[in-house]
Structures are given as C-alpha cells and as structure tokens.
Amino acid sequence: MTSVLSRLVLACMLLPCLWMAADAQAVSFPELNSAVPGHQDVTYLDLARMVFPDLAAGANGFYDGTAPIEMRHIAGADDGGSPPATTSLSNAEVLAVKAAGRDRLAMLYDLGYGSDSAEGFAVLALYDLTGKPRLLDAANVAVDRNTSFHEPRKVSIAAGDDAIVTMSTHFNSNQGYAGTMLIMVRNDRFQLIDAIYTFDENYCAYRRTQKLAFRSLGGHKPYAPIKITVTDATVPSEESCNEAPPKATSHDISVTYHWDKAKSRYVKNSDAFEKLSAENEKRF
Template sequence: MRHSIARLAAALFILLSSVGALRAADVENSMPNDLVIKGAPTRYVDLARHFVPDLMGDADGYNGSKMIDIRHLGGPDFANGDATTFAFYDVAHLMTKVDGKDRLLVLFDFSQASSAAQGVAVLALYDVSGNRPELLDAADVGFDASTSFFDQALLPISDGTNAVLTLSSHFNASQSYATQSMILVRNDRFELIDSISLLGERSCGSDRQQTIAYAANPAAGKPYAPIQVAVTDTTSAIEEECADLKQTQLGTRVIKASYVWDPVRNRYLPDSDALAELEKENESRY
C-alpha cells in the first residue's frame, strides 16, 4: 500500500489522537481495480471515474485531468482549488451508519500523485445493499494538500448515526499543518459540522505540538449527542543549538469546546469561540 510522503510526514510531526470514536482498523485501503462488492463487476476505479471521467492507468495507479463540478463542504471559499491533475494509488473506505441504515463511505484522495497546495479529496456515500453501488452524495473535503480519514474515523452521535472525522495536512521544514473536519451525515447527505486547524512547530530550543480528542455519548442527546472537542497544546524543551534562541514559555494547556445540536437552526453549534481563537493564534505563527 502506497501513501503520500506528505501524509506520513505530517502524521509523524503532528501526533493526533481521538477519544470515543471507532478504531482505525475499521478503515480499509483497496487498490483501484479491487471489486467494491464481491461477486459484482464494479471496481473502485469505476466509482472514481464518476468524478474524474478521463482516469487512465493500471494496477500501480490512475490519473486524469478532467474533474466534474462538485461542492466543497467548506463552502465557496474552498471551491476551485489549484489542482490541475487528479491521481490516486488506492482508496480508503469503511462502512458506517446513517439514520440506522448501512452505508459505504469512500474517500478518493486525488492528490496522491500530484502536487497542489489544496488537493481534491472526494468523500462519497453509497448504498451497497444491491448488486451495484448507488451513489447517494459526494463532496470535496480537501482542505490542504493531502486528505485522509482521521486515525479514528467515526464518532457515534446516536444509536443509528456516526459523525465522520477527516484530516487534511501538509508540512514544511519547521511547521506542520492539519485541518480536522467533523462531518454529519443525515438523510444521506454530508454536512460540515466544523473544521479545526492545528499547528505543529519546531524551533530553536522548543517543540510545540497540538493534539485533538473527540468524545460523544450517543445516548446523551436527541436527535444527536453533544460532541466534546479538546485540543492539547504542548510546548517542550529540546536540545538544539541556535544563534537566536528565544525565550519560550513551556508547558501544556487544553482548549475545549462542546458542539451541541440546535433544533432551531438545525445544525451543530459550538458553545464557545475557544477553538476559533486558537485558530487565529495559530495563523499568526505561520
């Protein structure tokens, strides 16, 4: 199984964790020519060609240059990224629950073999109860160069529904960047709950990392349980000689917010702006 260098490096540089979600083992990676449903003719590359019709390649990977118009879950500000080619080696997928029904989630990271500041990552939802996968919804969830399911990809928020957790990331010599996305799937449609930007930074004499954790009790709310999000920001000392060693405050702090279902606005809303303030602080360090 091949993965992008950026994804692996970012995973090493920003250590991310989750609480109250399903294990990473539930996510599987398949090659383009693998069958989606055993005994049925549809392959993952056939599904991918719905989004990139001119995909060509072989068992080692596929690439194309034509992408259909597709909405970005982040809204118009994230639409029309700078990617000009679309390629992938493998696809990540897992089964989930949507309103009590079994559904297949497939994530096509079309930036696995091409370079773009904001890659294209299509998250697609399928009904696989029949002989052929039926596409129910799809959206671009690429907020950065590389996108994957989070290490623990599903967060149960009711007895019959999971929130989907994804990670977009890139890195440079001293900093790594991650956008964590929480996605609600209801009525077989994707809705962005929120995206949270994290930053890792290694500088003279200090190493600063941010980790994220999610938790929800499916029985704690109707129709969906509150989602607790906690970001731990840790700055530790490292032994590194530097001509311009700056004083850095060491230690750990935890930034928390709870996302609660608002029946009037029909969506999740945070109970504080703590995570938004952290994002502004991180942006000032870019």
C-alpha cells in the first residue's frame, strides 16, 4: 500500500516540484468513495471493484480486499511476480487519455510488494465511461517497489491517441533506481512501447542524475515517431569531502521510435538505452 503522502514525497524526489504544479490537473488522486465526474451514480470504488471484486470499507478510510483479477505483466509472460495476497487502498491515480479518438480513463493502483518478489505490483487499468462503465484492460506495470504515473504522464502520438508514462522506483541512502514504461493503447489494450532504466547517485562530492524527456515528432500516420532523451549529468558539490569532486559533465542519449506497420508495434533506431542500463549496473 502506498499512501498519498508517500507518493508526493516520491514525486518531489524525482522531479522539480514546479513541474508537479504545472501538471497538477493531468493526474488526480480521488478518494474511492467519491463520484466519477459525469457519472454521479458511479464511484471510483465501483471502478476499482472491477479489478478487486471484494473490496469493502475497512478502517481509517481504507478499502480492503484480496488479490486483484488475473492479469499479465505489461513486459511479457516472463516478467513480474504475483500480487500481494491482500489489498488495501484509499485512493488511486487517475489520468484521462485518448485512444483511437475515444475518451478513456486510466487508473493506477500501487499495491506495494508482491507476494513472491522484491518488486512491487501495480495495476494499470483502462476504463470506458461513455455508457455503462466497462473495464477494458488491466496489466501489472511494476518493475520496482513504488510505481506511479511519471512526468509528462502522457504523450500525444496521434490526434486522438495518447501514450502513458509510468515509473517504478526505489532508493537507498545514496542511490536511486528507476524503470520508466512508455505504454500505448491499441484496440483498447495496453501495449508496451519500451522500458527505460536509469540510475541516480548522490554523494558528498557530487550528484549524478539521469533525467528523461519525451517528444512526439508528429507528421506521420497512424502514429507519430517518439523521441526519448536521457540527460546524464554530473554536478560537483561545494561540500568539504574526503574525495575530490569530479568535473561537471552533461550529455544526452536519445532514441527515436517509429511505428512499424508490418510488426504492428513501435521499433527503435538504437540500443543506446540497453547500453546505458548495462553501464549503470556496473555502478550499483
């Protein structure tokens, strides 16, 4: 279970808080017993029960139940673990998205640790609210302990289509590990575009960060190319440390994804992110 406070603390550690304020309307954290806008007879709890059928009111404003419905991991059958045996939720992250020109609602439920894995378990659910609410798809998108929507939350890949961005993280005293997932919606099903793994360090002598930026290039059908850039920057500190600070450096690592009609998926023009991940592992 991840509380609203812990989610906000996590976001502030990952992003400048100014970004959060600028994008505050894109994602919300409604209480589960509140009504869905435009559907006064439907609550977010009703939507959550499509994923967790036995959710019931518990103590201190939480809703408790057992494991969610069966679902795949977004990265494939060999990834991810089992969900925790019990579920306890007070809210979920909510994000409005477009899919094939239609309005859809994405909800992210972070359940915490899985029952057989050090990774977390986080359900990304897709709903159609145009008539009677329907659950269209659900997938586990966790690749680390804590999972949430991540800046910019969604990327426009066509006039009526958004791709969704999630991030899973964990931290120790000096290091931060992150796995960012870029996920499209196709035929009302989630489809992974790619997973990008980054690594931050914060020591007395320096801070090294790897920040992502997403850009839709437009001008192509049915889906626009997407350029993702990781800025790998080292900033020396002004503290008095036992080691000499490194020089300030910064360089960009970019990969562009194009829609492959024959393969019915995005393909990338480089394995630069795989190389970055391998290099990062040497610093763990």
